[in-house]
Amino acid sequence: MFPFLLLILLSLSWRISASAQPAEEFLRCLSLRFHNSSSIAKLVYTYHNSSYSSVLKSSAQNFRFTTPSTPTPLAxxxxxxxxxxxxxxxxxRKHGLQVRTRSGGxxxxxxxxxxxxxxxxxxxxLVNLRSVQVNVEKAxxxxxxxxxxxxxxxxIARKTRTLAFPAGIGHTVGIGGQLSGGGLGSLFRKYGLASDNVIDAxxxxxxxxxxxxxxxxEDLFWAIRGGGGGSFGIVLAWKLKLVPVPANVTACTVSKTLEQNAAKxxxxxxxxxxxxxxxxxxxxxxxxxNSSEDGKMTIQASYGSVFLGSIDELIPxxxxxxxxxxxxxxxxxEMSWAExxxxxxxxxxxxxxETLLNRTQKSALSQTFFKAKSDFVKQPISESGFEGLWPKFYEDEAKSAVMVLVAYGGKMDEIPETEYPYPHRAGNLYSILYVVNWEEEENKNSEKFMNWxxxxxxYMxxxxxxxxxxxxxxxxxxxxGTNKFNHDKGSYTEAKVWGLKYFKNNFDKLAYVKTKVDPQNFFKHEQSIPPLF
Ligand SMILES: Cc1cc2nc3c(=O)[nH]c(=O)nc-3n(C[C@H](O)[C@H](O)[C@H](O)COP(=O)(O)OP(=O)(O)OC[C@H]3O[C@@H](n4cnc5c(N)ncnc54)[C@H](O)[C@@H]3O)c2cc1C
Structure with a gap:
């Protein structure tokens, strides 16, 4: 047994440069902990492994972080x-290495x-940990x-047309990251967010x-359902409450340009x-x-909706x-909810x-270079407010920019702000997601897009x-805002800057839970919840 283990270790360590001491120690440690040491070679990729780069990039969606200057993991x-x-x-922990957990990337x-x-x-x-077990009787x-x-x-769709789960619309997104931070899709006005519908983990x-x-x-179970990924541990699996939907729903789209009264x-x-x-x-x-007038540009507003009912009910x-x-x-x-x-x-x-099974799909937010931001709107924006925005969309950098407004209300108004970490509930008219993206050859000018x-x-x-x-x-x-580089201690006040924006007053409870479950701040990243002290 031991010579075999040593062989694996050596075959792995030749791939690591002489200066990569932490990697060697880490691998040695793993080989001692893995019950079947031969599995190391199948499960662990280091710099010198020929698949390292493709495995690393396999689910990375924002190509801004796949360039040669992007810091990469030891393993x-x-x-x-x-x-x-x-x-x-x-x-x-033993070798002082940080952990980054990736579900969908x-x-x-x-x-x-x-x-x-x-x-x-x-x-x-976690790409290899992806089983899904649906119990239709118990929903x-x-x-x-x-x-x-x-x-x-x-x-779910393979088993029934009349159950669904209120997670996001982007089907390539990982369960681990999405449920850790919320999950907003076509059912959230009826049933709340994905994280509101987790019943065990x-x-x-x-x-x-x-x-x-x-x-x-209770406290930790509260925190992992919306308090953001990468702060409290690694969620292996989630038990979900499925929700009823009609066998057919109605999806509609209507697009109008400024000339067709889009602004109004x-x-x-x-x-x-x-x-x-x-x-x-x-x-x-x-x-x-492009406008119908030659060489001119215009703004297009594309209205989209999903209704849990028939066309004949929706139109009136x-x-x-x-x-x-x-x-x-x-x-x-009309179509099934999954469609x-x-x-x-x-x-x-x-x-x-089966298209739902594709793990990659090019979009404004995936398989491209992008920067995105979000906002919440509580009072209607004036017509002149929008008029001031349109010229920004005519700038060069905005050729692939989009702004998505999603109506709130419904179930979101009924869930108290403190029930789960996600606090953006009653009082919001809608949320905004802003995205600007660009191509590889433009990435040397990425700052131009970021600044746009x-x-x-x-302006907003x-x-x-x-x-x-x-x-x-x-x-x-x-x-x-981000945490300090070495934010083991004393970063709570600093983290509040971004923490209040994401979690409002729930940030304090999240920091309290963090202090209880991970006082040494093992799970940390640029925007992880810090302990209170
Ligand atoms: C193309 C696209 C479409 C999207 N569509 C929607 C949408 O419709 N609705 C919506 O609400 N959001 C949407 N999002 C945002 C998405 O919900 C978040 O980016 C989500 O965090 C991604 O989860 P992931 O597992 O794919 O990402 P990852 O990058 O793997 O993880 C995101 C964060 O969670 C942490 N994490 C991952 N797995 C775990 C785990 N198992 N335990 C603990 N922490 C973990 C990571 O360390 C990281 O901090 C979309 C994003 C993209 C790029």
Whole structure:
């Protein structure tokens, strides 16, 4: 046994440069902890492994963090079993290495696979832990963190058309990251966020223990359902409450340009949409397009909605609630709820449900270089406020920029702010997601695009939430503040700057929970919850 183990170690360590001492020690430690030491070669990738780079980039969605200057991990561990994670946590602690947990790799700032701190770190990539078990009779599911939202939807859809789960629309997103920070999709006005519908979980804590809802206690169970990923431990799996949906839902899209009165429509939508029945999810995507007049640009507002009912029920409802939109049958299609996810994400009808299993998909937020930010709006923005925004979309940098407004209200108004860490509940008209993206050849000028985004954000200041200017933790934005480089102690006050924006007064409780469960701040990153002292 021992010579075999040594052989594996040597074969791994030849790949590590002489200066990579921590990596060698880490690997030696792992080989002693893994029950089957031969699995190291299958599960662990280091710099000199030929697959290292492709494994690292495999689920990285923001190409800003896949360039040669991006700090990379000493090792990537791809566990097949919880014990592999326990061993990795143990060895990282022992050798003073930071851990980054990656489920789907969609973190906007790449925090699951890189760090701005230039410290040695190890990525635990949960891609091999992705089983989904759906129980239709009980309307529950157990899903491992490495599964994608799409894999979950697919497994539900394979069994029934009349159950669903209220997670996001982006089907390539990982369960682990999304449920850790919220999860907002086409059912949230009816049933709340994905994290509001978690009924149990299995987590590995900073000491390597596996805890469930009962053994982790109320406070930690509260914190992991929306307090942001990478702060409290590694969630292995989640038990979900599935929700009823009709066999057919109705998805509609209507696009209007400024010449077709888009500005007025957006202005009216702001105060109307939050009062729609809970069964209607409604959003508006704003981007620039070529105008019908040669060589000119205009702004297009694309209204999209998913209604839990039929076209025949929806049309009279919209005639009553929002006649100015002029929604007609031809703007809408009936389909299963799972199909509506693909339609919402890709705007294509009739794709096979297997498309939900694709783990990569190019979009404004994936497989591209991008910067994104978020806001919450409490008072309607004036027409002149919007008019001042349009010229920014005509600037060069905004050729692929988009701004998505998502109506709140419904169930979100009913859940108290402190019930879960996600605090953006009653009082919001809508949220905004801003995205600007660019191509590889433009990346040498990335600052130009980043600055465009910051200018837009600055322009929006008077129109959005204040004190704090709220933000959604799953739309990670390091511009709003980061922890200090070596933030083991004394960073609570500093972290409050960004913490209040993501969590409002729940930030204090999150820091309290962190102090209880991980006082030495083992799980940390640029925006992790710090202990109180
Ligand atoms: C293309 C795209 C579409 C999106 N669509 C939506 C949407 O419709 N609705 C919505 O609400 N959001 C959406 N998002 C945002 C998305 O929810 C967040 O980026 C989410 O955190 C990503 O989860 P992940 O597992 O893919 O990412 P990762 O990068 O793997 O993880 C994100 C964060 O969570 C931590 N983490 C990951 N796994 C675990 C775990 N098992 N235990 C503890 N911490 C963990 C990571 O360390 C990191 O800090 C979208 C993002 C993209 C890029």
């Amino acid at each position: 990537i561990v791809t566990p097949f079993h919880a014990s592999h994670i326990q061993a990795t946590v143990y060895c990282c 969609h973190d906007f700032e790449g925090l699951s696979y890189t760090t701005a701190y230039k410290v040695p770190f190890v990525v635990i990539d 529950t599911a157990w899903v491992e963190s490495g599964a994608t939202v799409g894999e979950l939807y697919y497994e 299995r987590l590995i804590d900073a000491y390597g223990r596996i805890l469930d809802k009962k053994s982790m206690g 429509l957006v202005h009216q939508w702001q105060s109307i949409a939050r009062k729609f029945p809970k069964e209607i999810q409604s959003s508006i995507a704003i981007a620039r397009v 409802l919209m005639e009553e609630k929002f006649p100015e939109l002029g929604l007609v049958k031809e703007d809408c299609l 509506s996810i693909l339609y919402g994400a890709l705007s294509i009808i009739g794709l096979p449900l 985004m910051r200018r837009v954000y600055s 200041t008077p129109y959005v939430s204040k004190s704090p200017r709220e933000a959604y933790v799953n739309y990670r934005d390091l511009d709003i």
